[in-house]
Amino acid sequence: MPDALFTTITAIIMIPVAFFLSIIYLFLLRKFSARFQWRVGPVISMYADLKPLLGRSRILQPLYDILKLFGKDTVVPSVARKTLFKASPYLALACAFGAIFFIPLPGVPLLSYLDDSLVIASYLLIAAVMFTILGAASSGSPWSAIGARRESEIFLVYEIGFVVALFAAAMTYGTLSIWTIATTSSLPLLLLNPFAAVLLFLVMIGKLGIKPLDIAEAETEIVGGPYTEYSGKYLGMLQLTKGFLFYDMVGLFIVLFLAPMFGTALWIPVYIISAIVVVLFLSIVHVLHPRWKIDRAMRSYGLLIAVFAILAVIMVALALSYNWVVV
Amino acid sequence: MGIMAKSRIYSPWLFHFHCGGCNGCDIETLAALSPRWDPERFGIQLVPSPRHADILIATGCVPKQFIPMVKRVYEQVPDPKVVVAIGGCACGGSLFYNEDPDNYAILGSPDLLVPVDVYVPGCAPKPEAIINGIVQGILKLAEKKKAVKKA
Ligand code: SF4
Numbered sequence: 288m289p290d291a292l293f294t295t296i297t298a299i300i301m302i303p304v305a306f307f308l309s310i311i312y313l314f315l316l317r318k319f320s321a322r323f324q325w326r327v328g329p330v331i332s333m334y335a336d337l338k339p340l341l342g343r344s345r346i347l348q349p350l351y352d353i354l355k356l357f358g359k360d361t362v363v364p365s366v367a368r369k370t371l372f373k374a375s376p377y378l379a380l381a382c383a384f385g386a387i388f389f390i391p392l393p394g395v396p397l398l399s400y401l402d403d404s405l406v407i408a409s410y411l412l413i414a415a416v417m418f419t420i421l422g423a424a425s426s427g428s429p430w431s432a433i434g435a436r437r438e439s440e441i442f443l444v445y446e447i448g449f450v451v452a453l454f455a456a457a458m459t460y461g462t463l464s465i466w467t468i469a470t471t472s473s474l475p476l477l478l479l480n481p482f483a484a485v486l487l488f489l490v491m492i493g494k495l496g497i498k499p500l501d502i503a504e505a506e507t508e509i510v511g512g513p514y515t516e517y518s519g520k521y522l523g524m525l526q527l528t529k530g531f532l533f534y535d536m537v538g539l540f541i542v543l544f545l546a547p548m549f550g551t552a553l554w555i556p557v558y559i560i561s562a563i564v565v566v567l568f569l570s571i572v573h574v575l576h577p578r579w580k581i582d583r584a585m586r587s588y589g590l591l592i593a594v595f596a597i598l599a600v601i602m603v604a605l606a607l608s609y610n611w612v613v614v
Numbered sequence: 615m616g617i618m619a620k621s622r623i624y625s626p627w628l629f630h631f632h633c634g635g636c637n638g639c640d641i642e643t644l645a646a647l648s649p650r651w652d653p654e655r656f657g658i659q660l661v662p663s664p665r666h667a668d669i670l671i672a673t674g675c676v677p678k679q680f681i682p683m684v685k686r687v688y689e690q691v692p693d694p695k696v697v698v699a700i701g702g703c704a705c706g707g708s709l710f711y712n713e714d715p716d717n718y719a720i721l722g723s724p725d726l727l728v729p730v731d732v733y734v735p736g737c738a739p740k741p742e743a744i745i746n747g748i749v750q751g752i753l754k755l756a757e758k759k760k761a762v763k764k765a
Contacts, residue, residue, distance in 0.1 A: 317654070326649040329657060341656055342624060348657050351621035355668070358618045360692035362665055506662030518665035518692045 297395045298388055305387040309530035312537060312566050313349040319570035349530065353523045361519030366427035375422030376517070376524035382415035383531035390538035391469055394552030399465035399542075406463055408539065409453050415532055416442055416494065419525065423513030434512025437581055438503035444585060445493035448486050448592040455483035455599045456543040459606050469542050469549035473612045477544040480606060482598035484544045488568070489591055491536045495529070497569055499576035502584055537565050622668070622694070623756045625657040628748070629667030629691065633684050633724050634710075635674020638738040639701035643671060646741035646748075653745065664690040669751045672724045675703040675710045681721060688728040694758040696751040699723065699730045700744055702737040 314329060321328025329345035345351075363369060389408035391399040398404060420442070423435035456476055460468045468476075477484045493500045504512035511517075517525055541561050548554040579587070606612055628647075632640050647653055647660055661667050664687050676684055688697070702708035707722035724730065731754045734747035 321652070321654060324649055326652045327655045328652075330655045337656075340623075342620065345624070345655070345657060348625065351624040351657060352627075354618060354621035355625045358622060359668075359694070362690065362692050511661075511663040511666065514666070515663045516665060522666060 294397065298397055301387060301392075301395070301397060304392075305390075305531065305534050308562070309534035310347060310350045312533045312562070313530050314346055315563060315566045316533075316570050316573065317348065319567055320574050323570065323574040349526070353526050353530075356518075356523030356526065357520050359519040361521060364427055364516050367516065368425040368427070371425035372422055372516075373521070375418045375425065376521045376528070379415050379418035379422070379528045380524045380531070382411045382418065383528045383535060386411040386415070386535045387531060387538075389465060390535055391466055391542055391549060392538075392552075393549045393554035393558050396466045396469075399469065400467075401464060403463050404465045405453055405457055405468075408465065408535070409449065412494075412532065412535055412539075413446060413449075415528055419513050419528065422517070422521075422525075423515075426516035428516045430510040430515040431513055433509045434503050434515065437505075437509075438513055440581065440585060441493050441500060441503060441588070444589045444592055445490045448596055449490045449494070451596040451599060452483050452487040452490060453543070455480055455486075455603050458603050459612055461612075465542055466549075469546050471546050471612070473547070475545050475547060479611055480599060480602040482595050482602055484540075486592065486595040486599050487540055487543070488565075489588070489595065491540065491569065492572055493588065494536060495533055495569070498573040499579045500584055500588060502578055502581050505578055537562050540565055619756065623752055625659075626668045626748070626752050626755060627659050627661045627666055628669045628671050629661055629664045629687075630671045631664070631673070631684075631687055633672055633674050633676045633680060633704070634720065635701065635703040637674075639673035639703070642738040642741055643673060643700055643744055646744040648741075651741055651745060653748070658748065665692065667691050668695060668755060669748065670695060670697045671700055671748075672697055672704050672728075672730070673700045675707050676721045676724050676727065677719055678721050679719075681727060684724055684727050694755060696731045696755045696758070697724075697728060698732040698734065698747050698751045699725060700734045700747065701739060702735055704730075705733045705735045708737060 318328040329348040331344055331346060333341055333343055333345070363372065386408050388398045389404045389411070391397055401407070416438070420435045420438050423431040423438070456468055457463050459476060459480060460471055462468060473479070491497070496504055504514060514522060514525060541558060542549065545561055548557055630640070630643055647658075664670065670688065670691055699705055703710060704723055707720070710717065710720045711722045732747050732750045734743055736743055
């Protein structure tokens with residue numbers, strides 16, 4: 288167990304690092320999708336003649352979006368339940384933000400050495416989505432209500448997969464502490480239990496609103512879904528929540544499935560590369576699929592989740608009975 | 615220029631508001647946002663709700679039944695905001711506008727109801743012209759300081 292001072296210092300350093308990484312992940316998602324669609328996407332190096340007006344680079348585009356939203360007026364609809372409507376973005380952001388302290392980086396355990404860090408992290412990630420739904424439901428707008436309903440339906444499906452995937456990791460290594468999983472000396476779980484990895488990847492698609500499952504915020508049919516009524520700083524907060532959620536999920540995926548690379552900080556380049564690969568796979572799914580209908584999503588996505596959950600559990604049983612794991 | 619002022623220029627979000635007209639301008643507006651011109655390079659994005667928008671793109675002339683909606687959508691856009699009128703209809707009513715005798719159904723251009731900052735004439739204007747109009751809108755947006763909050 289690392290000492291308290293080291294944990295405090297790394298936790299404070301972690302805040303800007305996680306913020307920066309989540310901005311970069313959001314940028315990469317946009318850039319990769321643009322490249323797949325034969326577009327340029329946010330430019331990495333601005334054209335020479337436009338530099339004075341438009342800045343040098345747009346790698347920080349998601350940051351500019353969020354900052355701009357914080358500089359704008361905030362409209363609160365008169366029919367909304369005001370307290371809940373205003374409080375939910377704060378609570379959602381707090382949950383997604385709190386979860387960053389339970390996602391370790393190589394050599395930096397943060398709070399993930401706690402005994403039940405996996406459970407705490409999963410609860411925080413669930414709560415962040417719950418508060419988004421709550422805010423939408425309290426806004427009094429029919430579009431938000433439909434968005435909230437769709438979000439909660441999808442949520443019910445992927446949460447099962449989320450819990451099974453996390454507990455597949457926990458059961459295989461016999462611990463609920465993320466840091467113990469991260470510093471194991473056995474093979475990565477990606478090889479031991481590929482089905483659980485696919486399961487968590489499927490969950491990420493639902494949780495982050497990646498294309499076939501972005502039915503909750505389907506802008507062409509239900510305006511903005513849960514975000515319809517939010518503007519100004521509350522929308523900025525929800526965007527920030529999305530960014531942190533993105534960071535949390537990618538981090539959780541890497542820490543659970545590419546585990547033994549967390550011993551020293553020398554692994555950080557490998558961590559970054561694997562994060563980029565995960566975002567690349569997410570963007571491939573994002574551009575290859577049209578949006579599903581809600582009933583189709585419930586059926587096909589539910590079926591996928593169920594099949595992979597069962598396969599993941601079978602793999603866990605195999606791994607345990609043949610002693611593939613050395614903790 | 616502070617980072618807040620910069621980010622206002624760097625990330626203009628558009629809300630495409632069809633207030634009437636024949637749809638020709640809407641097709642051209644969407645063409646201007648297509649991969650061929652790809653305004654996302656500069657952070658320009660189409661957003662679904664007026665509450666998220668910075669720039670209101672108004673196309674077409676306003677039918678009389680549509681007057682309250684135009685006012686309402688304009689008011690829903692949070693300050694600072696800019697209105698860009700696209701097409702002959704939105705600039706002055708074009709062929710639908712008739713002063714005497716009054717057209718029974720069509721009021722005229724949206725600038726009779728809401729303040730318009732940039733006019734892009736043409737029937738329908740080319741995507742290049744629309745992008746130029748949006749750029750003018752962004753420059754105006756940069757000038758507008760955060761408007762005083764309504765009491
Ligand atoms: S300006 Fe021309 S193309 Fe545009 S809406 Fe009017 S009539 Fe249609």
